Amino acid sequence: MTEQDPLAAVRARIDAAARLAHRQDAATLIAVSKTRTAEEIEPLLAAGQRVFGENRVQEAQGKWPALRERYSGVELHLVGQLQSNKAADAVALFDAIHSVDRPSLVDALGAACANAGKHPACFVQVNIGDEPQKGGCGVADLPALLERARAAELTIAGLMAVPPADLEPAPYFALLAKLARDHGLGGLSMGMSNDLETAVMLGATHVRVGTALFGARA
Numbered sequence: 001m002t003e004q005d006p007l008a009a010v011r012a013r014i015d016a017a018a019r020l021a022h023r024q025d026a027a028t029l030i031a032v033s034k035t036r037t038a039e040e041i042e043p044l045l046a047a048g049q050r051v052f053g054e055n056r057v058q059e060a061q062g063k064w065p066a067l068r069e070r071y072s073g074v075e076l077h078l079v080g081q082l083q084s085n086k087a088a089d090a091v092a093l094f095d096a097i098h099s100v101d102r103p104s105l106v107d108a109l110g111a112a113c114a115n116a117g118k119h120p121a122c123f124v125q126v127n128i129g130d131e132p133q134k135g136g137c138g139v140a141d142l143p144a145l146l147e148r149a150r151a152a153e154l155t156i157a158g159l160m161a162v163p164p165a166d167l168e169p170a171p172y173f174a175l176l177a178k179l180a181r182d183h184g185l186g187g188l189s190m191g192m193s194n195d196l197e198t199a200v201m202l203g204a205t206h207v208r209v210g211t212a213l214f215g216a217r218a
């Protein structure tokens, strides 16, 4: 590992945290490539990274079909808010959707999955700090939303959250982990550039990292 190699550095951070937590299983690194050009993304692909995250369907549609022709085995995750009218496009393009957060979207995704015969891994996004301005379903609304998602035959992989900015994230990660356990869900999408060690130590199965890989966004 060299300091000039951000991918190796991020992987080392994940591995070090997993070792500290005596974890045997690895957390998946999702390289969040939103706002980045194909030219910025290619070095990571060339270095072997295959799991990427985008936050806009249209932007991803513009970049990824061509990249997928050149690099096999790419796994694409949607980590941004999804409008119900884009559900079919999202199901067609993405292998995982981390922003399932309301009944209307559950229904739209259920119909889109059935129609396409394709079942991306779905994470239910939880508004873990109950912040009024933030996406995600309220903690109190989670049981009903999960029930609806199961009825819609979505493939529920786990839970996702972004903790409140400027607060210690550990209690929020721990709460998300508890909610996942309570509902028998194995997947935990939590942790970003600044807090991925804490997330991995608290059981994250997927960390979503942009800035630490690509530099600050414009």
Ligand SMILES: *Cc1c(COP(=O)(O)O)cnc(C)c1O
Residues within 6 Å of the ligand: 032, 034, 055, 079, 080, 162, 192, 193, 194, 208, 209, 210, 211, 212
């Ligand atoms: C942009 C984004 C990330 C990556 O954040 P960084 O701080 O750049 O690592 C992770 N998760 C979501 C939902 C995002 O929108």
